[in-house]
Amino acid sequence: MDENMLCTKTHEYILEKDGIYEVGITDYAIEQLGDIVFVELPDTDSEFTKGEVFATIESVKAASEVYMPISGKVIEINEEIVNSPELLNDESYENKWFIKIESDADQVEMADLLDYSDYKEEVE
Amino acid sequence: MTKQTFLHDKHIALGAKMVDFAGWDMPVQYTSIIEEHKTVRENVGLFDVSHMGELIVHGEDALPFLNKLVPQELSKLTDKKAVYCQLPNKEGGLIDDLIIYKLEDKKYLIIANASRVDEDLNWMMRNKLGFNADIENISHKYSLLALQGPKACDLIRSVGIIDLPPFFSIKRDELFNINLWISRTGYTGEDGVEIMVSNEFAEYLWDKLLDAGKEYGIKPIGLGARDTLRLEAALHLYGNDLDENTTPVEAGLSWSVSKNKAEDYNGKKVIMEQLQNGGRKKLIGFKMLDKSIARHEYDVYSNGEKIGTVTSGGVSPTRGDNIGLAYIGASAQHVDNLHVGSTIQIMIRDKLHDAEIIKKPFVEKRNKG
Numbered sequence: 001m002d003e004n005m006l007c008t009k010t011h012e013y014i015l016e017k018d019g020i021y022e023v024g025i026t027d028y029a030i031e032q033l034g035d036i037v038f039v040e041l042p043d044t045d046s047e048f049t050k051g052e053v054f055a056t057i058e059s060v061k062a063a064s065e066v067y068m069p070i071s072g073k074v075i076e077i078n079e080e081i082v083n084s085p086e087l088l089n090d091e092s093y094e095n096k097w098f099i100k101i102e103s104d105a106d107q108v109e110m111a112d113l114l115d116y117s118d119y120k121e122e123v124e
Numbered sequence: 125m126t127k128q129t130f131l132h133d134k135h136i137a138l139g140a141k142m143v144d145f146a147g148w149d150m151p152v153q154y155t156s157i158i159e160e161h162k163t164v165r166e167n168v169g170l171f172d173v174s175h176m177g178e179l180i181v182h183g184e185d186a187l188p189f190l191n192k193l194v195p196q197e198l199s200k201l202t203d204k205k206a207v208y209c210q211l212p213n214k215e216g217g218l219i220d221d222l223i224i225y226k227l228e229d230k231k232y233l234i235i236a237n238a239s240r241v242d243e244d245l246n247w248m249m250r251n252k253l254g255f256n257a258d259i260e261n262i263s264h265k266y267s268l269l270a271l272q273g274p275k276a277c278d279l280i281r282s283v284g285i286i287d288l289p290p291f292f293s294i295k296r297d298e299l300f301n302i303n304l305w306i307s308r309t310g311y312t313g314e315d316g317v318e319i320m321v322s323n324e325f326a327e328y329l330w331d332k333l334l335d336a337g338k339e340y341g342i343k344p345i346g347l348g349a350r351d352t353l354r355l356e357a358a359l360h361l362y363g364n365d366l367d368e369n370t371t372p373v374e375a376g377l378s379w380s381v382s383k384n385k386a387e388d389y390n391g392k393k394v395i396m397e398q399l400q401n402g403g404r405k406k407l408i409g410f411k412m413l414d415k416s417i418a419r420h421e422y423d424v425y426s427n428g429e430k431i432g433t434v435t436s437g438g439v440s441p442t443r444g445d446n447i448g449l450a451y452i453g454a455s456a457q458h459v460d461n462l463h464v465g466s467t468i469q470i471m472i473r474d475k476l477h478d479a480e481i482i483k484k485p486f487v488e489k490r491n492k493g
Contacts, residue, residue, distance in 0.1 A: 034348070037439050038415060061152070063417065063473075
């Protein structure tokens with residue numbers, strides 16, 4: 001995992017790259033879910049506010065909702081994990097982001113996000 | 125306080141992910157549910173099912189007492205044979221489903237669901253008046269291991285039990301110099317055995333079986349794969365597919381009910397009436413027609429009308445699609461028009477998804493020995 005990512009206590013992360021944010025779920029969440037068999041992502045151009053459900057992920061065991069860590073507009077979705085959800089369990093696969101968003105979230109909106117190292121401490 | 129089986133340390137040492145199941149801290153998976161599932165379908169898997177309840181009913185009236193409790197005719201059961209039974213209440217609703225073994229004359233072994241042992245004991249005590257029989261809960265003395273898969277019997281033979289009991293039978297034998305009960309039963313649709321052993325030998329037997337099983341491709345299997353395996357075999361899970369408001373007829377278990385049983389038993393009037401005229405609902409099997417997954421308690425629709433509820437649903441690693449069991453209300457007019465091949469819809473996160481009614485079991489059973 002990239003040390004620059006910011007995480008939520010509900011196991012999502014954002015990672016900023018050139019003004020665009022990748023949004024996904026943490027390695028810890030994937031490990032906890034086990035075999036992932038289904039990923040449902042939103043359409044591009046859809047907009048979500050912080051805390052809203054934007055995706056659903058299902059493991060063999062159960063369905064889980066994925067929440068927006070910050071508000072934003074979807075500009076790209078990761079079709080690869082929709083077509084092959086099992087890639088998320090593959091340690092050699094690196095493109096585990098769910099969506100890319102544009103966001104004008106400020107410091108205040110991001111205040112409750114945790115540094116990856118703090119997040120790790122929180123969950124372990 | 126969560127209970128632990130005598131194999132708990134083994135699960136932790138194997139790196140199992142543990143979950144609470146019916147008050148027990150149990151392994152849900154060791155590596156991957158899908159991988160474990162395939163191991164049981166292709167080779168052999170070892171399960172710790174010590175959470176399940178074991179009861180002994182014995183005494184002069186053991187047989188008439190049990191005959192009062194279940195819709196199955198137990199009088200014809202011969203020594204060491206087993207029968208799949210249900211424990212109905214007075215209205216025919218199921219308190220539990222059980223396997224009853226006749227160990228010897230006037231002595232029966234009952235295997236009950238972990239979540240229902242207390243209810244079962246309560247119910248049995250309430251029905252015992254006038255019967256000279258004793259009920260002994262031996263659950264805390266015994267561990268239960270299941271060895272399941274096409275290579276399970278080869279493995280058992282290789283470690284010394286040449287004459288395996290026939291399907292749905294039990295025998296007293298020994299493995300690695302340990303006395304135990306071994307039965308040709310399971311909950312996966314595969315051939316295999318279940319082994320009841322005193323707690324003190326559980327760890328030793330677990331290790332020995334895993335070791336001897338290496339050349340057969342053995343793996344320890346968690347409750348996650350136990351659930352996907354039983355669903356493919358369309359075996360009911362109490363609490364999902366069976367409850368106190370569901371009769372054996374409604375659950376598709378008419379095949380197991382004795383049609384000419386002379387003795388009266390709890391729920392007989394309702395069950396016999398439903399055998400003639402059908403129940404208030406009907407259990408169907410379905411497969412999803414897209415990649416979505418139906419889950420327990422999702423609603424079932426037909427022509428825009430809610431007609432039922434999913435009781436078990438999930439992925440089928442063997443088939444590669446998503447399957448489920450659902451109850452459909454028998455009163456809805458158009459239900460008569462639903463049959464294998466019909467399309468229904470499942471409501472998943474506020475959207476209807478097409479599913480097709482298909483035959484059960486979803487995967488052919490290979491457990492007749």
